[in-house]
Amino acid sequence: QKEVEQDPGPLSVPEGAIVSLNCTYSNSAFQYFMWYRQYSRKGPELLMYTYSSGNKEDGRFTAQVDKSSKYISLFIRDSQPSDSATYLCAMIAYSGAGSYQLTFGKGTKLSVIP
């Protein structure tokens, strides 16, 4: 079982829809959670981060973490064609002796159709 699982999609939605992107993880040591957005032929860029269970909002984006279920989500409200990209989740765990482990999901490709 991979430490981080993310459905690769592709996911296609009409403009204005609410989008839900998800990752599950198996390592309970993951404490810090991030979502990156990657446009085609570009490098990933950080969208949101959180380190506690619950919701965090930033404009049309909401990051949700449920540590008890080992499940994180990214919600996009009023989706726009400009949101079409690949979304990667990433997680950090303390791996001992002052070092940390960063693990990325494989990414979900999202297309928002006008």
Place this chain on the structure above:
Amino acid sequence: NAGVTQTPKFRVLKTGQSMTLLCAQDMNHEYMYWYRQDPGMGLRLIHYSVGEGTTAKGEVPDGYNVSRLKKQNFLLGLESAAPSQTSVYFCASSYGLAETSSYNEQFFGPGTRLTVL
């Protein structure tokens, strides 16, 4: 600020040839990383560095070497390229990694598309 830059942007090699990919950052970050991204495989960490003069292996280090002689630069070398190394290579940098800190944000370069024939 240029952020993270990578050279070259594209390269085609023949099997057995060698090359070096250069990554530079101007954000005074301590940590630097090299990833490869392949369809269906996501981002996989090749090597990383937690400071000038240090390097460490990531998930897929075989066939690659790295050097961090200057804080702002991180070089990735392929000594004898193989078709399996055809990929998009991303460099990233961050202040560090911590359990609860905005230092964790990694800034990525634009990528290098490498084809090995």
